[in-house]
Amino acid sequence: GAVVSQHPSWVICKSGTSVKIECRSLDFQATTMFWYRQFPKQSLMLMATSNEGSKATYEQGVEKDKFLINHASLTLSTLTVTSAHPEDSSFYICSALFGIVYTQYFGPGTRLTVL
Amino acid sequence: AQTVTQSQPEMSVQEAETVTLSCTYDTSESDYYLFWYKQPPSRQMILVIRQEAYKQQNATENRFSVNFQKAAKSFSLKISDSQLGDAAMYFCAYRSAGRGGADGLTFGKGTHLIIQP
Numbered sequence: 001g002a003v004v005s006q007h008p009s010w011v012i013c014k015s016g017t018s019v020k021i022e023c024r025s026l027d028f029q030a031t032t033m034f035w036y037r038q039f040p041k042q043s044l045m046l047m048a049t050s051n052e053g054s055k056a057t058y059e060q061g062v063e064k065d066k067f068l069i070n071h072a073s074l075t076l077s078t079l080t081v082t083s084a085h086p087e088d089s090s091f092y093i094c095s096a097l098f099g100i101v102y103t104q105y106f107g108p109g110t111r112l113t114v115l
Numbered sequence: 116a117q118t119v120t121q122s123q124p125e126m127s128v129q130e131a132e133t134v135t136l137s138c139t140y141d142t143s144e145s146d147y148y149l150f151w152y153k154q155p156p157s158r159q160m161i162l163v164i165r166q167e168a169y170k171q172q173n174a175t176e177n178r179f180s181v182n183f184q185k186a187a188k189s190f191s192l193k194i195s196d197s198q199l200g201d202a203a204m205y206f207c208a209y210r211s212a213g214r215g216g217a218d219g220l221t222f223g224k225g226t227h228l229i230i231q232p
Binding site: 032034036038042043044045046049051059091093095097101102103104105106108109 | 224
């Protein structure tokens, strides 16, 4: 149990375009999901908390108008990078809460390259 | 704000030997959770072990065990009988216990573990 998927696994886009990344909990319902960002050879940094049926909560310094998060169902959260620029190139990882102790289980990540 | 510190950027161990990865954290909270996650080259984050701060007993999961020292704010990971498949980045992470688990994780910078055959 507690499997989380992400799609796509790798995306290349042109500067100025928007990209949508999907995060799905496959075998459980997740009212809360999280989005992290990981630069090469660095740690994960929390970007935002995605709550089903309500607005996402963004960490300080994260532009909410640039990184749009939608959690429309109990198994799907999406992250849209709007007007992407090369500096947005990174590895984006989602996680979902599962279990009594609310452990986070992670998706396999999405590598975004903006040309 | 909470901080997590992993002071060992890289560790190397012979296959079948034991290695300990260090982690310290800073918090003013009394109730929280600590985690060790493994990130192999595939970059998939895998939960290794979890420790509830209110539990005095150290968590164990097969070859993986922790030494949790709450007063010292220390949370080290011991890997026994190291295997080639253990080679990965290991991240220590902290999460508040409040708000029903709705807080994100705070990660350390990670320790790159190399297993020598």
